[in-house]
Amino acid sequence: MVKGQRKPIDEITGALEKYSNVLNIGCGGCVSVCLAGGQKEVNLLNAELESIYKQNNISKKIEGFTVERQCNMQYLDELDDIAGGYDCLMSMACGAGVQYLAEKFPGKPVFPAINTVAIGIDREIGIYEEKCRACGECVLGYTGGICPVTRCAKGLFNGPCGGTNKGKCEISNDISCAWQDIYERLKGQNRLDDILKIKEPMEWKNQTQRTIIQEPYMKRYT
Amino acid sequence: MVRMASWAASIILVQEGLEPNFQMVCRDRNRLAMQSDIMGAYAHGIKNVLCLSGDHQQFGDHPQAKGVFDIDSMQLISVIKNMRDEGKFQGGAVIHEPPKMFIGAASNPFAEPLEWRAHRLAKKIEAGVDFVQTQCIYNMDIFREFVKQANDMGLLEKVYLLAGVTPMKSVGMAKYMQAKVPGMDVPDDLIKRLRGAGKGKVADEGIKIACEQIEEFKEMKGVAGVHLMAIEWEHKVPEIAERAKVLPRPKVE
Ligand code: SF4
Numbered sequence: 001m002v003k004g005q006r007k008p009i010d011e012i013t014g015a016l017e018k019y020s021n022v023l024n025i026g027c028g029g030c031v032s033v034c035l036a037g038g039q040k041e042v043n044l045l046n047a048e049l050e051s052i053y054k055q056n057n058i059s060k061k062i063e064g065f066t067v068e069r070q071c072n073m074q075y076l077d078e079l080d081d082i083a084g085g086y087d088c089l090m091s092m093a094c095g096a097g098v099q100y101l102a103e104k105f106p107g108k109p110v111f112p113a114i115n116t117v118a119i120g121i122d123r124e125i126g127i128y129e130e131k132c133r134a135c136g137e138c139v140l141g142y143t144g145g146i147c148p149v150t151r152c153a154k155g156l157f158n159g160p161c162g163g164t165n166k167g168k169c170e171i172s173n174d175i176s177c178a179w180q181d182i183y184e185r186l187k188g189q190n191r192l193d194d195i196l197k198i199k200e201p202m203e204w205k206n207q208t209q210r211t212i213i214q215e216p217y218m219k220r221y222t
Numbered sequence: 223m224v225r226m227a228s229w230a231a232s233i234i235l236v237q238e239g240l241e242p243n244f245q246m247v248c249r250d251r252n253r254l255a256m257q258s259d260i261m262g263a264y265a266h267g268i269k270n271v272l273c274l275s276g277d278h279q280q281f282g283d284h285p286q287a288k289g290v291f292d293i294d295s296m297q298l299i300s301v302i303k304n305m306r307d308e309g310k311f312q313g314g315a316v317i318h319e320p321p322k323m324f325i326g327a328a329s330n331p332f333a334e335p336l337e338w339r340a341h342r343l344a345k346k347i348e349a350g351v352d353f354v355q356t357q358c359i360y361n362m363d364i365f366r367e368f369v370k371q372a373n374d375m376g377l378l379e380k381v382y383l384l385a386g387v388t389p390m391k392s393v394g395m396a397k398y399m400q401a402k403v404p405g406m407d408v409p410d411d412l413i414k415r416l417r418g419a420g421k422g423k424v425a426d427e428g429i430k431i432a433c434e435q436i437e438e439f440k441e442m443k444g445v446a447g448v449h450l451m452a453i454e455w456e457h458k459v460p461e462i463a464e465r466a467k468v469l470p471r472p473k474v475e
Contacts, residue, residue, distance in 0.1 A: 153278050154249070154289065158296035158345060160338075161275045162330030162357055163404040170404035171280045183335055196341060198349055201253065201297045201312060 002030040002094045003128040004037060004114040006045065013052060015111040016088065020059065023086040024113065025079070025101065026066030027093035034128050036114050037092030039066040045092070045113060070097025076104050083108065136205030142194040144185035151178035157199040223282040229263045236267045241474075243326065244268045247276025252292035253301065253312050260302060264321035272326040272355065273298040296349050299327055303350030325350060329383075330357040331368035332407035340371040343381070353382040355449040358399075359435065361407040369444050378444030385439045388451045389462060390428035393417050429462055436466040 016022055024042050032038025042064040053060050065082060068075040070093035079101075083089060088109040091098040095116040102110040118130035133150045139157070140147060149155045153171045159179030163170025169177045186192050213221050232242035244263050246256060260271060275295045279287040293301065301312045302325050309320040327346045331339050343354065359365045365385070372378050390396045393416050400408035412431070419427035432450075439445045448468070452458050463469050 153280070154275050154294070155291045156275065156294040158294050158342075160333065160342075161295075161405075162328055162333050163275075163277065164333045165404040166334055171278045180334060183338055192341075196345065198296055198300065198345055201293045201301070204292070 001033055001119070002096075002116060003034045003118045003120045003130070004031045004094055004116045006036055006041065006092075006114050007112070009048060009052070012045070012090070012111075012113055013049065016049075016060070016090065019088040019109070020061065021085070021087045022060065022062045022090055023083060023088075024062060024064045024090045024092065025070065026064065027070040027091070027097050028066055029069040029071065029093070029097075031092060031094055031097075031114060032066075034122070035126060037094075039064075042066055042092055070094075070101055073100070073104065076101060079104070134206060135202070136210065137202060139199070142199075143182045144189065144191070144194075146178055146182045146185060148178055148182065151181075157202065158195075224284070229259055229266070229268065232263060232268045233266045241270065242268060243270045243272050245272045245274060246298065247274045248291050248294055248298060249276030249279060249289050252290050256293075256298060257301065257305065257311055260305065260321050260323065261317075264323060269322065270324045270326060271302060272328070273302065273351075274328055295327060296345060299325055299346060299349040299351050307350075324352050326353045326355060327351045328357070329354040330405050331359070331365055332357055332361060333405045336364065336368075337371075339368055340375055340377065343372055344375060344377055347377055347380050351381060353384060353446070355384045356386040357405060358386045358388040358451060360399075360412050361409050362435070362438070364407060366442075369442060373444045378446075382446035383444060384447045384449040385435070385442075385445050386449045386451060387432050387435055387439075388453055389425075389432035389455065389458070390416055391425050391455055392428075393424055429458070429465060432462060433466040436468065 024046055026032070026039050026042035027037050028039070032041075035041065046062045046064050049062050053062075063086075065079065067078055070076060070091060083105055086108075088111065089101060089105060090111045090113050091101050092113045093101070094114070095112070098110060098112045118128070119132040119134060120128045120130045123129050130150055132147060135149050139149070148157055148159060152159055153169050153175070154161060156179065160177055160183070161170065161179070164177040164180055165173070167177055167180045169175040182195065183192070186194055228245045232244040235242035246259065251259065263271070273295045275291075279285060279289045302321075302323055304310055304312065305317055306320050306323055306325075309317045311317060329339070329343050329346070333339065346354065356365075369378070369383075372383070390412070393413060396408055396413045396416055399406050400413070415431065416424050416427055436448050439448055450459060450462060452462060460469075
């Protein structure tokens with residue numbers, strides 16, 4: 001799922017400086033799962049902001065509302081009767097949610113409260129690890145289920161590079177070398193043949209905005 | 223670290239009557255820029271190109287730069303081979319004056335998994351490499367083993383292998399290389415030998431070791447030559463070459 005992390009508080013207060021009536025909108029989807037922008041985080045951020053404004057004698061109204069998902073118009077419609085009463089909106093959703101919200105209310109300034117970081121997994125509660133860069137040409141089938149685009153610092157398709165260091169990546173002893181891991185896993189499965197072949201240059205599919213139409217819906221939409 | 227573009231430095235060398243080895247890293251250019259530079263370099267009389275992944279941008283003084291890595295070094299080799307032999311750009315367009323490049327790559331016999339290194343060399347050969355330069359060699363045992371495996375696989379008949387030699391200037395340099403440079407294998411024995419040389423004589427011992435290595439490489443089956451990298455010691459190259467008895471250089475037509 002999408003993983004995000006809240007922006008530094010100074011950046012948030014900076015963005016809201018000119019507005020006196022702010023609605024902070026949470027998202028019950030991915031960012032809620034990764035504890036970045038769900039209802040709980042909306043409440044926490046609002047409390048933090050209120051205390052800052054109180055300390056500094058600034059009068060500002062901050063309220064919160066969390067929708068099921070900000071990446072679907074059906075859920076954003078819930079804001080129809082609410083948003084009008086605020087002079088700016090803040091979104092705690094991922095970048096997709098923020099943009100959809102801004103598209104829905106084109107007359108209103110919309111500010112992101114989190115940085116969208118990755119498509120990743122939950123290592124532990126509160127620890128998330130990036131796993132996918134959405135390149136649009138999944139190669140995991142021949143790399144033993146380890147993504148060279150995300151995990152190799154150089155995104156190599158024919159690794160490992162000469163800098164691999166006893167199982168670690170050349171950039172840091174804390175990062176394991178993706179290609180060493182690919183090698184070990186494929187060796188364990190007796191599938192080293194998969195990486196003996198040269199992988200041709202990638203046909204990058206993520207260089208322009210993509211729209212996906214699922215096959216069964218092709219007729220309906222094209 | 224920003225340095226003068228390799229093609230530009232290579233042009234200066236061509237003008238000086240030398241034959242440069244133009245280097246290209248996948249970190250800095252996408253496939254369009256690379257092919258364009260190769261055409262330009264060839265037009266200026268540059269005939270050799272070394273295809274490298276490149277050290278990660280995190281090293282050096284621009285750690286936040288965006289790494290390009292559109293294609294990797296393996297793919298770069300095949301792109302250049304295709305330009306040269308098929309007269310086609312990667313996108314398929316015809317090249318009327320194909321660049322007749324002599325294609326090189328790097329090989330690191332010391333990077334784990336060791337048993338994979340010869341296979342990776344095999345891949346580079348299949349991709350179309352004409353010569354390979356190895357990482358600086360300090361662990362001769364591992365290097366001999368690598369050459370043996372590559373010979374057994376019949377690889378070294380298909381490629382010119384240049385053994386990488388970098389003389390140690392000091393014990394500090396050896397220790398730095400051992401601890402800090404990724405993919406470098408500096409055995410403790412070597413550091414001991416350098417230390418044993420005594421004050422004021424370490425650098426000379428370093429050159430002596432390098433010369434002994436070169437002597438061994440001259441005899442080693444499958445090793446076509448030496449890649450002498452006197453790091454920040456370039457002015458010593460003539461002396462080292464002299465002492466290693468590789469002067470005068472043969473004329474290549
Ligand atoms: S050391 Fe491994 S993970 Fe790091 S850049 Fe090289 S191949 Fe990729």
